[in-house]
Amino acid sequence: MKEEIIAYGHPNILSNHKTTIEITKDNNLTKNGNCIIGVKANKSCFDLDKNIKNSLKEGRNIKITFCVDNIIDEIIAKGSPNLSLENKKDIVIRKSDFIDNRTLAIKADKAACDLKSKLINSLKDEKIRIKIRLEII
Numbered sequence: 001m002k003e004e005i006i007a008y009g010h011p012n013i014l015s016n017h018k019t020t021i022e023i024t025k026d027n028n029l030t031k032n033g034n035c036i037i038g039v040k041a042n043k044s045c046f047d048l049d050k051n052i053k054n055s056l057k058e059g060r061n062i063k064i065t066f067c068v069d070n071i072i073d074e075i076i077a078k079g080s081p082n083l084s085l086e087n088k089k090d091i092v093i094r095k096s097d098f099i100d101n102r103t104l105a106i107k108a109d110k111a112a113c114d115l116k117s118k119l120i121n122s123l124k125d126e127k128i129r130i131k132i133r134l135e136i137i
Helices: 048-058 117-122
Strands: 002-008 020-024 036-038 061-068 071-078 089-095 103-105 131-135
Touching: 002 020, 002 036, 036 131, 048 061, 048 131, 061 103, 061 117, 071 089, 071 103, 071 117
Parallel strands: 020 036, 089 103
Antiparallel strands: 002 131, 020 089, 061 071, 061 131
8 A cells, every 4th residue: 555645845844853754734834843844745644545544543564755856765653543644734753652633653763853864955945846655564
């Protein structure tokens, strides 16, 4: 099972949060959003395919691939029966096991600060598109 999300860069992307990664449908970003790596996303937790959601709610693992031009970074995280996946604006991946309605997956092996600096530096341009591929493993 695979799904792709498209989002865009923004000049205020910092990607220095130590426990989360976020993608949002919001158009704007302040420097307080230091976990956000993509804005103007075409999907939120709510919009994801029901098979992906069901697999995550079964506790299955997910591989999340971030691709900007030819720069690729991957993380592995876990689903949980406690996920609601109902948020209509955001997707959050967490290193911790904290869950709210924005949480896609928990116990991730990377946070925003761990992503490749070349990938993050590219995302400081709002014309740059990031592809986020979700794959249940």
